[in-house]
Amino acid sequence: MILLINTVVKDRLLLGLAKNDKLIDRWGVEVGCHQAEKLLPMIDKILKKHKVSLKQLKGIVVAAGPGGFTSARLGVLTANTLSYSLKIPTVGIKLDGPAETLEESFLAAAKRLKNKKGFNLVRPYYGSEPNITKPKK
Numbered sequence: 001m002i003l004l005i006n007t008v009v010k011d012r013l014l015l016g017l018a019k020n021d022k023l024i025d026r027w028g029v030e031v032g033c034h035q036a037e038k039l040l041p042m043i044d045k046i047l048k049k050h051k052v053s054l055k056q057l058k059g060i061v062v063a064a065g066p067g068g069f070t071s072a073r074l075g076v077l078t079a080n081t082l083s084y085s086l087k088i089p090t091v092g093i094k095l096d097g098p099a100e101t102l103e104e105s106f107l108a109a110a111k112r113l114k115n116k117k118g119f120n121l122v123r124p125y126y127g128s129e130p131n132i133t134k135p136k137k
Contacts, residue, residue, distance in 0.1 A: 017046055
């Protein structure tokens with residue numbers, strides 16, 4: 001089983017589960033500014049729904065960006081942590097279109113997992129320079 005994580009869509013969490021190059025489940029939930037609190041419980045729910053343990057995961061595909069600083073970092077950090085602790089590979093993808101229509105991109109990335117072994121670091125992609133203050137006049 002391959003876990004698909006997308007946190008780069010503002011105020012939403014998108015998760016999926018793939019098996020044998022086919023998407024078997026996909027969840028999208030409006031969470032407002034509570035992505036960090038909802039991500040792990042949602043991962044737990046989708047795995048329990050399909051009676052899959054974390055140890056049965058063979059890899060993770062994560063949307064690495066572009067996106068907001070916190071949302072992109074949240075998904076990538078979660079994927080990297082699970083990858084490291086479970087000793088499974090992770091692939092990060094950059095979103096080039098509407099996130100809700102990118103199942104093909106996620107599944108193509110899932111196929112790339114077959115050639116990878118163990119932990120590999122995925123870095124977030126923000127798409128622009130950070131802007132954390134008001135512009136100067």
